[in-house]
Amino acid sequence: MQRVAEQIDSPGDKLLKLTTSFLQPRLLTACGFPFRQEQLHSNIEAECQDDFMKIRVGFNGSFSGLVYSAGYSYDPDCMYINGSGRDYYEFYIQLNRCGTLGRNGQHDDTRKHPTKNLMWNTITVQYNSLIEEELDEHFKVTCEYGYDFWKTVTFPFLDVEVATGNPVVFTLQPPECYMEIRSGYGATGARVAGPVRVGDPLTLLIYMRSAYDGFDIVVNDCFAHNGAAKRIQLIDEYGCPVDDKLISRFRGSWSESGVFETQVYAYMKTFRFTGSPALYIECDVRMCHGRCPSQPCHWRNMKSVSRRSVDTPASVAPRLSENISLFQSLRVLQEGEEDDEITKTAALLVALLVAARGWQRSERRTPLHAYVPHKGRIK
Template structure:
């Protein structure tokens, strides 16, 4: 009995000693990721069995979560182009400036619990770059342009031709590029190859080879007719591998069966873009065509018309203001002259006394009338108004002609 107890105690302490390093050991997973065909593949490698969870941060849906199965590795595949309403959406962040796509992830020790030792990472897939001769980072972008090469397209029309361009930022003339391994795919991961790994088109009736312009720093290819997948899904994605050649890539001749691959000593970067394919009869397509027909190439004419109307409006306003100012000046001059005119023709200007003394002097006698209502030396009565008029006329004649003082009013 004592031996059995001793064996049990020994096994217990041995197990405790063996488990102690696992408890104290730090949780340090190794996370790697690759991006291809619109999907991000995340791999987590641990130094022991992994029974936790690997998922997109804040998303635990089946498309965004994988649980450890007891091995030392876990893999999670995330759709980078899933729309927000889709069950495959895992919170992918898209940079409008660089078109990079990032995904915050969480690597948890336990499947359900959130512990302090859980690890968090941000995985980024997007425009890779390379160092040019000036030690600057040059990025490669893939764009869909109209046939005039003036406007980038995010919505394209089915069966219409377009230009696919691989563009280098900060070109310095030291490095050239060759576009190869191009393919198109949709959200269901249906893929069609467009350019092979040499840089030659699979079908020359669909796409031409990319031609690089050293002066402009971009390579263009013509897509003769925009296509769509049988599922009639609107969004189509394009992805290409862009090889960087120091000193320029050799001229590509796809007619030769033995095309040599360009030495990509500057590395290979991945570029991608997405467009929505519209049918010609769709309302969105009609709105797009109307907007393009209004503004594409005719905006200088509309700008000139608007400026002309504004100029005409300002001219009319100036004429109106000038007319108003001239009228106000004329009125002020008339108001200034009116007092002098009244003063010249004022019949009362020369009278220094009262009306009664004036009438007394007109008669020449001391016995003149004392009231404005009586007559001059007569028994007849005359109206006051006539009498006043006679006085005014006499005063005016006296001022102008100075008649003799012995003349009086005519006797009736």
């Protein structure tokens, strides 16, 4: 089997081409006599966008099998193709669904340095719609982004009048926000760049940055899910933890170093859904020009812990942005499970070590075949 991978850069997106061709024909049997038939082969292209991967799959003949995300064949949203006999198909994979996972290429503070992010999904091409066979193919489609997923919020309007002799109106540049997960409890831990284990302490951070002062942020309706139907709520509509054994309430801080930046963060312990190593954390975020309407568990007021408390209305109504959804994905291992990449690397190192020792033994044996100029036993 020959596989060729080619990545093409184009403005605004990255196009990843994966071509798979089989050099050996398939041996079948009819009426007890073997005959050879050329096997189907597939050509896969992936177009990478900020929220999804667009996948194009072509075959050299009619395809009546299945294409789905590995491990998610039971979820209708992750079963992309139930072959109808065509030779070309297109479908979309959401970055927060169906086992799509990500990894950051470095542990540095990504707010100050450019970073590289990888998002990948493993796709299974099953040629028989009823059974899995050794001829089925598995593709790990990877998208590489040279940036973090900062999202710009949208306000109904953000015009500010300037008190001068003539009326002047200018538009403020809206703020951006971003979510990430760090190891340990605290905003200064290393950014998670690989698998974590059940029970590991983590910190969920949401950043907001703007070139202008006067913006506020609230976080509510945080959910955890496995990329399919399993889903639990972590933070409710008031910004309060639903189960404080899983996540704390949000805290916050702000700075004015070059840009106006606010960060809110909550502590959580790693968990996972039964049988699902993929864990997704999603939160709704709203930003305000002016002070956001207070809520029982607002990060600015750590003393307000009652969900039933009623806040006095603000004297000036703030301008609210539209809700945006931020997410992060994690690969969660149970105790005793090993990371596939680490296992492969360890196996390779063991193989190299065995080969090196074999070479050293052969080098040692070579002088024993040479002439020995004295009598006696060689020890």
